[in-house]
Every structure is written in C-alpha cells, then in structure tokens.
Amino acid sequence: MTTEKAFWLWEFLGRLHPLAVHFPVSLLLLAAILELFTLKSFQSKFRPAINVLILTGAVSAIISAIFGWLLYQHGDYNGQILKIHQYLGFIMAGLSAAVLGMLYLIRTRGGLIGAYRIVLFTTAIGVSAAGHFGASLTHGDNFLSSTLPWDKDYEPVAARQFNLAAIKSDSAKLTKQQEMELNTDVRAIFAHNCYQCHGAEKMKGDLRLDGKHMAFKGGEDGAVILPGNASNSELYKRISLAQDDKHVMPGKGKKLSSTDIALIQFWINKGAPWPDDGKQVIFRVAKLEPRNPALPAATSNLSNPVDLWTNKYFAKNNIKWANPVNDHIYLKRIYLDIIGLVPAPSDFDRFANDTRANKRELWVRELLNRKDDYAMHWLSFWNDALRNDYTGTGYITGGRFNITNWLYQSLRNNKPYDQFVKELISPTEASKGFVAGIRWRGVVNASQKNEMQAAQNVSQVFLGLNLKCNSCHNSFISDWKLTDAYAFANVFADSTLEINRCDKPTGKYVDAGMLWKQLGTINSKASSAEKQRELAENLVQPADGRLYRTIVNRIWAQMMGRGIVEPVDVMDNAPWDQDLLDWMAFNFVANKADLKELIYQIATSRTYQLPSVAFKEVSFVSNPNYKFRGMLRKRMSAEQLTDAVSSVISPVFVENDMKYNPIDKALNKDNVKYPFVRASLVANNEFLTALGRPNRETVATSRDSQANLLQALELTNGERLTAVLKQGAQRWQGQYSDPNLLIKELYSRALGRLPSEKEFAVAKKSLGMSPNTDAIQDLFWAVVVSPEFQIIY
C-alpha cells in the first residue's frame, strides 16, 4: 500500500472509523424504529426525536465514511468484502443525507412522506449491512457463523490425534505418545497453512517450518519459537493477531482457527516437543495393514455383511433404511453394472414372473456367469485405468503395446486380482503394455521417463497413491520424497536412474526399493525383470492392505456412483466408513481376490438396492462430510449408451469396426453369436469421445459425467447416431405395420415398460396412421436422448 509515512492525524482519524461507525448504525436504526410508530400520524410525539436522530445519524454517517476512507488509505485492506463494505458505506452516507434533505422538504413544503420513509428504512437496513461487512473485515467473515453448529467449518479438522481438552491441566506431564501426537498435529497445521511461504519452495523472511532444525533456527529476525514461552514467541504472536492486522500470519488466506491457535500455544508452552524419532506423519496417511473388524451381528432382516456395516453406519448417523427399489429398477441396474447392457423386454417379464424368494441373488449370479458380456463391459473400465487402447499415440513408432487379449481373457476367466496385478507388474509379452508405457521419440522430461511412468501408474492404479509430484521434487501434499519415487522407478529400470530434480540432474542415485519398506525388499542389483517380479510378489501379499482397499473402493465406486474413499486415486483420504472398507478388503482377500464375488456381494446387498440418491450439485459428491444414503444416480457411460442404442434400435458398429474380436480367440464352445459389436471393442471415435470415452494417453480412473454442448450436438445432428436411427427406422417400418405395436415395442425395449396413456397419445400423434421412416426415426431420437433412457435410476 502506501510506502511513505503519511500525516499522523489522518491515520489517527482513520483508526477512529470502527468507533465512529457505531453512531450512524444505532442512530439511524433507532430513527427507523421510531418512524414505525408514526405510520398512523406523521406528526406524532416521536417526531422531534426522530428529527434529531436523523440529523445526528446523517452527520455521523458522513464522518464515518470519511474516516473509513482514511483507514483504507493507511490500512492493509483489500478483497471482495472490503469493496462491498466501502460502496455500501458511501451509498449509505449519501442516502442518510438524502433522508435529512427530504425531512427538511417535508417540513417546508409538505408531501414526500412515503418516499422519505422508504429511503429511511432502506438506509437503516443499509447501514446495518455495511456494519456487518465491516465487522467481517475486523473479526473475520465467519466470526458469527462459525459458532453455529451447522456451519461446515464448525467441525474441527478431522483426524486430529491429540486431544487438547482431555489434558486436565497445563501442568500435566505429557507422555511420549502424547508429545508425538501433539507435534504431529502442530506440524499438520504448519503444512496446511504455512509451508506455502515457509517451506522448501519459498522461504519468506528466511523462515522454514518444514523441518525441526529449521523451524527452531527461525527466520531473519531470529527464533520464532521460544519453547515454554508462547506469549513471547514471534510465531504465536503473529498467528494470534487480529484478522485485519497487517502482521497477522498466515499473511494470505484464512486466519487460523482458535483451536489451532490454542493447540500451537499449548505446544510451545509445553516446551515445543518435536521428537526426532517420531514418524513424520503430517498429512493424513491411510494405514497399510489389512484390518478385519468384527462384523456386527446379523439382524432379523439383514444378513449380507455389507448391509450389517451399512446398518451400523445408518444407526450412528441417524439414517433410516429406505425400501429397496422395485424389480424393474433393480434389473436395469444389475444388467448395466455387471454386463453393461439394458435388459430385453423378455428379461423384464421373466424377472417379474420369477417367484423365487432369492431371485435377485440368482439373477446376479446368472449375469456374472455371462463371461463374455461381463468381460466386454468391464474391459472399458480397465482400458481406461491401464491406458490400453487400440489406437493412439505411440503405436505408429512401435513405442506402445496393446494388452487387450490378455486383459479380455483375464476378465473373462475372472483371474484372481492378485494374479491379475502380478501379471501386469511382472508381465509376459501379452501384458507388458501397462508398465512399458508409451515411449515417445526424442528426449522426454526426466519425470516422464518410461520407468517413472511405470512407477506413477502402478502406484496410482493399484495403490491409489499420487507419485507425480514427488517424481519431480519432494511432495508438498504428502510426505513422499523425490528419492522415494526414484527408488520405486528403479524397480523398472535396467540401470539405476540419475535423480533429476525438476528436470535438472543432481548426480545422485538411489537403490531400487519399495514405497513401503515393511512390504519387503528389492534386490537392486538384479535385472529389471527380476526386480519387477519381486515387486509384484511384495505388492500382492495380503499384508498390503492398501492394494486391496484400493480395488474394493474402485469397484464400489463403479457400482455405487461414489467411492467409500473419494477421489478413488487418493486412498489416503478418509473413508466415510473405515470398517466397511477394511472389512470388504479383508474379506476380498479371504475370497481369493475374486472380483466377481466382490461384485456379487455388493449387488445382492440391500445397500445396493436402496433408491438412488439424486443431487443437484457435484459439491454434494465431493463434500468431505459426505453421508452415504444409497448409490448416486448415474448416467450411462459412452459404451453403455452406445450398446443400448445398438440393442434397442439398430447396431451402431459393424464387424469391420471391431479392433479386437474375442469370439475368435475365446473358447467359444457354445458357439455364441453376438447380435451387435460392443462399443468396448472398437477404436475411439467422435461419438464415443463426445460421450466421455477418454483418450487413453494417461491413466483415467473416472470419467466426465456431465453433459455438455459438444456432446449434445453429437446426439442432435451427429452423423453416426443419425445414420443408425435411420437404418433402424427402415427396419422397424418393415417389421411393424401397426404404429400402436411399434410404439409399445419401442417403449418396452428402450425403457422396459409400456408407454403411459399420455405418452402413447403423443407418440401416436407424431407417427400418424401409417408412419414413414422419418417419423419413426424422430420418435427413436426423442426416446434415445431422453433422461429416462440415459440415466440409471
């Protein structure tokens, strides 16, 4: 702001602003209240009082505004609130003058009373609002709201280990364990609030707080932490200043919460313990070990373990079980989730007429047994994750390898997940594409060498861990270091990679190693093939709870619309129910890592059968305080939608489009013929891209679920869909001479139900008595782009 020292008086008057503002607020508000009593008769006994109040109110408003302006000139204020406050203040000063003027006019000339009252009331409300924003500037915007129990900041930051309130008195001696927890919490506060400017990247005031030695050494003005003496410690002093003080820390962003400040004060007063041997856990880190929590007892109507956990979770969160969805919705869900297809009308009928008590379980099993349909559906999910595609960057120069056959067969044969992972990490010729990555010609950034890509992708896909930051420099978002990433990348390297920091060689090297030492060792002298074999063995052992939690969470997210942990690639985030996740992962291993059993367990649970949850904003999904109530309402994926159009109306792809033909290669004993080419088997194209199939240059574990203009254009006038609908219309015209029949057939096939009377009338009107292909095509279109067709309820 201002660099030279201004005349002291102006600054002094400016600082009187917070005092002065109380006059206009209270005077004008009181004037307005009294005015209410004069509504019946303007010349009431309050009138002289009101006149005085308005006079003093207006004068003080103008003075306050001037003082406020001075304060702004000398203070370190800015931001949105300031602007609002400032404008409001000036406007209100003007309005109060106007009120005064009108009052004068009324006295001299009469009339105007209505207008005068409106302006007066507006001014009274306006000055209060201006006062509120001013208070927000001084005390912080959440000064009031943060005390409300429903404020989202009210809940203290999750996962604090140290319980300050539990320590009875300040004189109590802390145990070693408590000291460590306290220190960890304090450093977590530093990490989230201070590292940005006082860390490895920026060292404002020469101060770094990201290490014990550096933190105690202090900054350019000396030590900032005086153990045992918080009130004289610069660090404590600065964080406890008022929000509007220009010396307050953090200098940018939000003031620390009072609990955080209290914790730091307590920590310094306790001698600022910083154990050397303490595990350096600053960011939330999920436990590595598997855990088998005791399953809650079965109840009269719940037996599926998933439901027992949900039941416990619901009880704890005061959520009531809703009734399971009806047969119609359930059948559509399991078809789309397990084999990616919509049920045929006959399937709906058979299911409705199936009287067996456990028919839902039986049908899920039956779908899981449709090996090829299952494989063709889950192929897309794995292609995204393993960045496997039929075409794409790298193939042209032989720098990329397709693993489709291996992947398809693995899914088809339901290869146990541990074996599946092993074969990808320690690959055969058929499965080497994943760790081999994409080799670009020319020189690439050190953090994008193929070995490093392998390390990044293996940790992202299988361990839900982001190594991308620390493959370039030490991470600021986790405790992972550059050397960790290089040690891991060296597993995939034939010769040890030189460590590059931000693409600059450092001349340093590190031996190949595991990310978690407790999972075993890697013989750094061995060949890369041998190292990868060791890594694979180490990673899939049951002790690696993380690997199994990650896959369980991914499958859950696919079926339920949101993971137990979200985002699914950040497995260190807190799950909404730790017991459920841990139990399922443990049980998954006990079930020989059988993915189909996992899907069976989820799909047959009452939890899965809960009505889908609609939401209006995506923030609902990413909210850290998300409460599970049932699966989120999903939209069909590109492949599901395309296959639905193929099966309901007319095939979207022809045999020639097929880039991988599983029928030749699978042991097709039953001589199964498929009525159309599944979208998972064709090269990416404009239609699939528009509907969200990613370009598989990088790992993709989630897809765009939002509709957008380019997609809608593709649906509205895209060549491919138009041609398919037209072709279908020609066929259907030949098959159904009776429009009534055609409409009913379309509704049964597309939506699994008959049209309502109204829908029937609308459709009938558009088709006419003897429909031509144009009319049929347009009816197809209207149904295909409708939400009911595309959304999974």
Next chain:
Amino acid sequence: MYWNRREFLKNTSTAALAAMAGGIPLTNLLTSCNKKNLHSTADTVILLWMAGGMAHTETFDPKRYTPFTKGMQANSVLSTFKPMPTVLDGINFSEGLQSIGNVLNKGTLIRSYMAADMGSILHSRHQYHWHTCYKPPQSVSAPHIGSWIAKELGPLNPVIPAFVDIGQRFTLGEGEELKAFHTAGFLGNEFGPFLVPDPSSGLESVQPPVGMTSARFEKRNELYHDLISNSPIGEFGSDYQKESLKRSMEQAYILLRSPEAKAFDLSLEPKHIYDVYNTGKFGLGCLMARRLAEQGARFISVTTEYEPFKNWDTHDNGYTRAIDMKKQIDGPVAQLIKDLERTGRLDRTLVILASEFSRDMMVEGRPDAKVPEQVIQPDVIQDIKNYGMHRHFTGAGSMLMFGGGIKKGSVYGKTADERPCKTIENPIVIDQVHQSIYHALGIAPDTNYVVEKRPFYTTPDGLGKPVMELFA
C-alpha cells in the same frame, strides 16, 4: 457415475461463488484459479496454423536467392525465391506473399521464434508443445490453448462454441498424435474444440441432420419435449444428471436454429469476397474464421492441415510445393486482415500465423546439435526435387501477429544472413508466445487449476512472460 478431477475443481469454484454471495473472501478457499479482471487488448484469437514446418527463409524472412540450375551446390542455397518488398521499408518477403506484405503495416513480423529442443525434431511433439505450452508426454492431459481460453473467457456469444478448430482431419497419418493435443485435457470436454474438418461442409455440423427440413427438426424437438414432460420419471424429481442433459440438449437446439449458425454458411458471402478466400480448404477456413469471429467465437484455429509429407511438411520438392502453399495462404490471410479492419474488429481480434518449427536445406535441428533421421540431401543438386528446404530447423522461425493490441508495422527479432540463418536477436519461445496471447486477452499469468493436488498453470509453473515489445 464417474467423478473426475474437473468436477472437483468445478466444485471448488462453485463453492467460491457461493462463498462470494455469503461474503467470505475468496482467498479463504482453496482457490483453484485466480480470476482477476485484467486489462485486455483483445477479445478473440484467430490462429492461422502452418502445419508441418514452414521454412522462414522461403516465406517471411528471405535470404540470398539462388535460382535453380543443374549441378548447383546445395550449400549455396539459402532461399529458392526472390525477395519482394513489403509495405514496410527495407523489409522483404519471399516471392508469392505480396498480398500479406501489403498488410504488414497492420501487424508485427516476428523473425526469431525458437522451437524447443526435444532431441529428435518431431512434428507431433513440437505441435503438441506449441498448442499446449507443455512438452509431451505429460502425466496429466494438458489442455490446448484454445481450451484454456474457452475455459477462462467462455464464448462471446453463448450459442457459438468458444473454441472452433477448422481444417484438420484426424484420419490421416499421425492422427492419433494430433488428437493428443486437440483436447481440453483435464479442463473437461466442455471446453474441447468444436471440430470442422472441412470448412466447405462446415455448415452441416451446425444445422439439423443432413436431409432434415427445419420443419421436421422443430417437430422432432417438440416431440422430445412432449415425451419428457409426460414421462413418469418426473416422480424421481430433478437431479444433476437430468438437468445437465436437458440443458445441453436445449443449448444444441438453440445453436442449430440460431441465426448465428449462419456463420458456418460460406455460401452467404458475396461472390467477389468468397473468390478471394477460395484458394482451397485453408482459404475457406479463413473465411469461416472471420464469420465466426463476427458471431462471437473466442478462439478459432485454421490449419493448412498436417499430413505427413504433405503441405508444409516438405521433405522433397520444397521449392515447387512452397509455391502452392503460398498460393493457398497469401490472398486469404491478407483479405482476412483487411476484412477485420474494415469492420473495425481487428482492434480486438488477435490474428497469429505460426508453425511448429522452420526448415533448412542443410541443417537438421539446431545448428550445433546433430540429429538422427535426416532427409537425404545431395551436396550437388541435379534434380529440382532436391531444391528446397527439406530438413527440420528449430534455430529460427517466422510468425505474424495482427490486431488485438499488437504494434502496427513492426518487426521483432533478427536472423543471420548466412547459413544456418539462425536467430541472432530477441529470441522468443513458446512460453512467451502463450503468455503474450493471455496478456492480450487479460488472462492472469498465474491462472491455474489444481489437478491431482498440483497446480497446473497456463504456462509451465506460471512463469511465462509476455513480450511487451510486441504490444503497441
């Protein structure tokens, strides 16, 4: 249902908006992006892309001319065209670009573009780098500059797609490599390019499906609405998926029947103007770009089209093919500038002509680094097919910039007059080019989004600096 990074980002900005309404300063939130209202000198960008590597010495930076003779020394050839004067004193263009030379007083010529050194010189990697400002590969999918601009500024007119890409087909060789950067990346499909591979049939992409009359199109849309409003799914209430789907369909409908869609209809252009532009796909692309700019598109890219060994990718017959390429670009580019100026749009429209790198007859890559996989060039030329700039060169390159606050009648940077004719003054790299464009548009230099918990900036680490000397 899939929740990707972008939605978490969007969530952040939604929260930021909500917070603004609630009076919480934005800095309190983990903001994904800085949105400041900066001064801008341009609203629209038109990129004229010389795909395949346009030799500077054959176009906007001619050197000593040596006509073809049998048995000539290859090393003696610096330019295969005569230099021709431009409207600026002492500044020559290579023969065949006189029309552009005549409008050079309306823009700035840059002669010192230095493409990155990435080992081998590869079209796809250098094009990726030019368009995203990031060297491939990247661990996250990097957005095209057009997507960044679409994301930050949106369309000027909501019914026109913000980012339109004209003239590139993806079915040719290296099509997959081209797709890798014709994407909004982590910003999400919504900001991806609206592709018009062939401008002469561009209208098809914004009108009812081929063969559908507008009456039928209206009727079909009515049917869709009637069926939805009578559907029993109303009982499930509204939700994000449904609303987002319905809204997008509505937007598409509005675009397809909007008068603005006529921007794609080149037949509406007066014949004498159309004829100037009609030098082929690129010329018509320029015309469409002008019409789209008039209707409120934000970023329009027109390419001469990249196809290995075609167009500007002159691995042989450089001289004869350069004649053709110049015929394609000279008239339309000059006319585009004149048209924009006539309608007063040039002041707020930044037009850029650029290529991924330059070419030379002898030197592959940088003068000081020998690069493998070079085109064979005999030392003595017997056949005219060996007469031309056939090797890839990154030591210099020419660009043009017009309008949008750029200096008029100015030249920036200088190259040597002898082989390898490399940059000797004011080198400019892609980060500077991008940041200059963002600067013109008023997009803050530290614009970034947090992807997988890391900030991803418009230019690497947010460090790109605009070249202020380019601006008036």
